[in-house]
Amino acid sequence: MNHAATLPQVERVEMDELPCWRIRTAAAELLVAEQGAQILSYQRDGEPPLIWLSEQAEFRRGQSVRGGVPVCWPWFGDLARNPAGVRAMREGEGEGPAPAHGEVRGRDWQLLDIAKENGAVTLAFSLLLPSGGLPDWPHALDLTLAIRLDERLDLRLTTHNRGSYRVALSQALHTYLAVSDIREASIEGLDGLRYIETLEGWDERQQSGILHFAGETDRIYLDTPPRLDLVDPGWKRRICLEASGSHSAIVWNPWIDKAARLSQFADDAWQRMLCIETANVLDDAVELAPDQSATLALCLWSEPL
């Protein structure tokens, strides 16, 4: 049988407790969990993975998988650190303290559609929500994620306000990227930007030059340009990220001590990953009037160095 003639292929697979979809095109493979509409891994033929999945990842219902691209929504990070308008949307403590990175990473989403066209595949996922919204976040919003795989990987996270009042939220595509060695990697595109140093009192600082890594890093960059590049000399490639609908980005590596405290994370895994999170946070948070939509999008690809 001519294998190439049958491509692209979409196959349903089980990863322990999680139903997933494996997509194979002529040049790449992508694995997506239906829970959280979470991309788990992405690799192009002949290259190391672009998206990192922890070797200690657990595929359990109700729990985000360590690695891939978790969707953070309707708030990013610690809710208490969000703008007042975003904080005000959560009501009551019925379900306990607000979980980090919002409510949808471990929830059920539904695959609505698989479309194949000219060698590309698009999967459309929708968050399954009661019509009144989340238990402590009772607002009438629809959330969809469109994942398109061709020569590049395209993600489009769209929120639509079908309610009768304005809603504020923060969000991120929390992309875990694979690197040969974080100590050799760098990020281009941040020079001159203001950032919040979350490790030192949430002080505002200014980036000077290319960002290199020599310790724990957890920063929120503001007024980000559309394009950021992760340069990886060890694997002789750059991973290019092109965002739209976003003017903020989080850059995160836990380094040695925090790595030891993280779940589903090997003690030495900090060497092999780096998160560049395409976001709408702090003064870049989103406010949606009734019937308004907003799309946070990321296009990802690699180029040889």
Ligand SMILES: O=P(O)(O)OC[C@H]1O[C@@H](O)[C@H](O)[C@@H](O)[C@@H]1O
């Ligand atoms: O362990 P979690 O909830 O997936 O979060 C991982 C990291 O996510 C990053 O976005 C945050 O900036 C870090 O502070 C956090 O540690």
